[in-house]
Amino acid sequence: DTGVSQDPRHKITKRGQNVTFRCDPISEHNRLYWYRQTLGQGPEFLTYFQNEAQLEKSRLLSDRFSAERPKGSFSTLEIQRTEQGDSAMYLCASSLVGDAEAFFGQGTRLTVV
Amino acid sequence: GIQVEQSPPDLILQEGANSTLRCNFSDSVNNLQWFHQNPWGQLINLFYIPSGTKQNGRLSATTVATERYSLLYISSSQTTDSGVYFCAGGYGNKLVFGAGTILRVKS
Numbered sequence A: 001d002t003g004v005s006q007d008p009r010h011k012i013t014k015r016g017q018n019v020t021f022r023c024d025p026i027s028e029h030n031r032l033y034w035y036r037q038t039l040g041q042g043p044e045f046l047t048y049f050q051n052e053a054q055l056e057k058s059r060l061l062s063d064r065f066s067a068e069r070p071k072g073s074f075s076t077l078e079i080q081r082t083e084q085g086d087s088a089m090y091l092c093a094s095s096l097v098g099d100a101e102a103f104f105g106q107g108t109r110l111t112v113v
Numbered sequence B: 001g002i003q004v005e006q007s008p009p010d011l012i013l014q015e016g017a018n019s020t021l022r023c024n025f026s027d028s029v030n031n032l033q034w035f036h037q038n039p040w041g042q043l044i045n046l047f048y049i050p051s052g053t054k055q056n057g058r059l060s061a062t063t064v065a066t067e068r069y070s071l072l073y074i075s076s077s078q079t080t081d082s083g084v085y086f087c088a089g090g091y092g093n094k095l096v097f098g099a100g101t102i103l104r105v106k107s
Helices: none
Strands: A005-007 A009-012 A019-022 A030-037 A044-050 A053-057 A067-069 A075-079 A089-094 A108-112 B004-007 B010-014 B019-025 B032-035 B043-048 B052-056 B060-065 B067-076 B083-091 B096-097 B102-107
Touching: A005 A053, A005 A089, A009 A019, A019 B004, A030 A075, A030 B096, A044 A067, A053 B102, A075 A089, A089 B010, B004 B083, B010 B019, B010 B032, B019 B083, B019 B102, B043 B052, B043 B060
Parallel strands: A009 A108, B010 B102
Antiparallel strands: A005 A019, A019 A075, A030 A044, A030 A089, A044 A053, A067 A075, A089 A108, B004 B019, B019 B067, B032 B043, B032 B083, B052 B060, B060 B067, B083 B096, B083 B102
16 A cells, blocks of 8 residues: 555745645545645645545635545545635545544645735 | 644754644544645644554554643654654544644754
8 A cells, every 4th residue: 555645746836826736545444634734834624535435524625625435535626716825735644544644745835826 | 613723833943853632622522533744735644543642653643532632753853754743533434633733853
């Protein structure tokens, strides 16, 4: 197993454009999480999936953000009409069950210009 | 919501020195993890330690769940230990992170 994989690693986009990130979790893991990390801060929870069901969304996840996990495998996070404040590192994690150890991907660093 | 406080925020060590990083929680957590964030931003798992003590080489960790804190010990530090260390507690269905400790080890 190669661990949690995220794509792309870096994304530069113009304000107002839409972007989509992909996360491939560890294959047998049921839980998949998205976090956002801004400079000098710890990661903050955005949302999580149990298999294909999105069960919790943070208030940080505005209407411009949408996440999916079709078929309970990979997940995508889309940001519509990007703003400069969306610039951050977007981290994906997976775990076998709820309280089990979580493993993180390399992250996608988004810069909105 | 739960607050996670890490101390110290910054730490500068001479190579070979020992250090202790602390993580305090304002409420009980379901589990606890320590991570090292590498220069490229990836969180590397150090310990999954809801309670008790674990050791892995020069690193060890202790969590006292009843008193809502955890400690990470780094012995005989090396320059490669430099970076940001995060603790995170499982609260509800998510991990809640502290702000991190920036460790710099000088040769």
